[in-house]
Amino acid sequence: MAFKLVDKVLSFMGFEEEVVEEEEKRARDEIVEEQPWQRKKEKDRGAVLSLHAQRQVRVVVVEPRAFDEVQGIADNLKNRRPVIVNLEQAEPDLAKRIVDFISGATYALNGSLQKVGSGIFLFVPNNMDIASDLKDPQKEKGIFTWMRS
Structure with missing residues (x-):
């Protein structure tokens, strides 16, 4: 009778459900152990693939x-x-239109651009970053060139 009283107190406090859940879990584990073909499937699902595979x-x-x-350049992006777009031989008006179009496409694709030379x-598309040590003459001059000593 004391055991029933303890069970009632535990069930009132909410502890009895955990015991039942643990027993059900053990029963399920025993069923899984009886069926070896299920264990093989679980191993197959656990295959690990490297996300950093270099290509x-x-x-x-x-x-x-x-x-x-x-359009072909934008398709590549x-x-x-x-x-890399070389516009050294292009006419200035055409070069400006090309850079404007490809810059817009790059922006729409969350990519980035870098002026490499004249x-x-x-x-580059959004899956790549540009690391550059090129010095930008505009940045070196600054906005207020008259403030330099």
Whole structure:
């Protein structure tokens, strides 16, 4: 009778359910042990794959001569390929239009760009970062050049 009183107190406090859940869990574990084919499936589901598998990155280098070629450049960015655009030989108006279009596409894809040289730009998709040690002459001059001593 004392055992029933303790059970009632434990059930009132909410401890009895845990004991029942543990017993049910043990019963389920015994059933799983009786069926070895289920253990094999659980092992197969636990396969670990490396997320940092290195794959070769292909960099696309283009020298567009017409504005019609920019869609192909944007498609390369959509396919997560970095693109180097050489506009040294292009006319200034055409070069500006090309850079504007590809910059917009890069922005829409959350990518980034870097001016590498005079008329040479690097556009990368959002899965890559640009690490650069190039010095920007505008940044060195500063906004208020008259404040320099």
